[in-house]
Amino acid sequence: MPAGRYEIFADIVDKRGYPWTLIGSVDLPQIDGKPASGDDSSWSGAPLSASLADSTVSRLPDGGCIVWERSPTPLRANVPLEFKFSVQDGRGNPVRDMQPYLGMAGHAGFVRSDLIVFAHLHPTGSVSMAALELAQTKPGGSAGVQSPMPMPISPAAPISPEVHFPYGFPQPGDYRIFVQIKRSGRIDTGVFDVRVQ
Numbered sequence: 001m002p003a004g005r006y007e008i009f010a011d012i013v014d015k016r017g018y019p020w021t022l023i024g025s026v027d028l029p030q031i032d033g034k035p036a037s038g039d040d041s042s043w044s045g046a047p048l049s050a051s052l053a054d055s056t057v058s059r060l061p062d063g064g065c066i067v068w069e070r071s072p073t074p075l076r077a078n079v080p081l082e083f084k085f086s087v088q089d090g091r092g093n094p095v096r097d098m099q100p101y102l103g104m105a106g107h108a109g110f111v112r113s114d115l116i117v118f119a120h121l122h123p124t125g126s127v128s129m130a131a132l133e134l135a136q137t138k139p140g141g142s143a144g145v146q147s148p149m150p151m152p153i154s155p156a157a158p159i160s161p162e163v164h165f166p167y168g169f170p171q172p173g174d175y176r177i178f179v180q181i182k183r184s185g186r187i188d189t190g191v192f193d194v195r196v197q
Contacts, residue, residue: 001031002044009109011120021118039102041180041187048113048174048193058179058190063090066179066190075196080168083108085179085190087161098159101182106163109178112171121165169196 010022036042056068069084085106087095101107110119163181179190 001028001033003028003030007115009111009118009120021120023115023118039182039187041189043178043189043191045191048176054194055192058192060188060190062188064088064095064188066181066188068177068179068190068192075169075194077169077172077196080166083165083167083177085163085165087163087181087183087188094161095183096158096161097184098161099182099185100159101180101187105159106165106179106181108165108167108180110167110169111176111178113174113176117170117173117175119167121167123164172196 005025005027008022008024008026010024011019012022013019056070058066058068060066065088067086067088069086075081087098089095098105104122104124106123108121110121111117163179165179169175173196175194175196177192177194179192181188181190
């Protein structure tokens with residue numbers, strides 16, 4: 001990792017099922033090491049700027065891309081939306097090698113340029129897996145006795161190359177959207193910039 005100041009976001013759910021987003025920052029020196037692997041990923045690119053141009057295609061290292069299939073109308077704050085992304089190979093065809101990534105078809109992060117807004121989303125909405133597990137406590141069971149938590153996606157079921165996320169921007173501003181999916185054992189990150197009115 002290059003030296004610099006890093007902002008850290010952590011989504012946790014406490015034992016009562018309440019979600020928390022923890023935010024911090026740290027100044028780090030250059031860190032040498034191996035690239036991220038397994039169910040881990042990294043991305044680096046230019047920061048958001050005042051000359052923001054809305055982006056709808058994010059190129060992936062293998063020549064494929066993630067395409068944001070969005071309406072041409074301007075995005076507005078406080079409006080519920082559905083974000084649709086399609087994963088394509090280098091020839092523009094839908095991929096056929098999608099896999100569950102941490103039990104979901106994908107994950108998305110919405111971050112405003114001033115870091116005041118951060119949201120980590122799943123295709124099923126923003127319910128965390130830990131909160132889902134707490135909601136499945138056996139009736140009449142003792143504290144801490146829970147039924148096994150089913151994964152939202154069966155690892156054997158084929159996963160669509162289209163991933164949808166429900167979200168509504170809480171405030172106007174410039175946002176960066178990170179979309180992460182898993183294909184053939186590799187995590188890919190698509191990045192999209194947008195201005196919200």
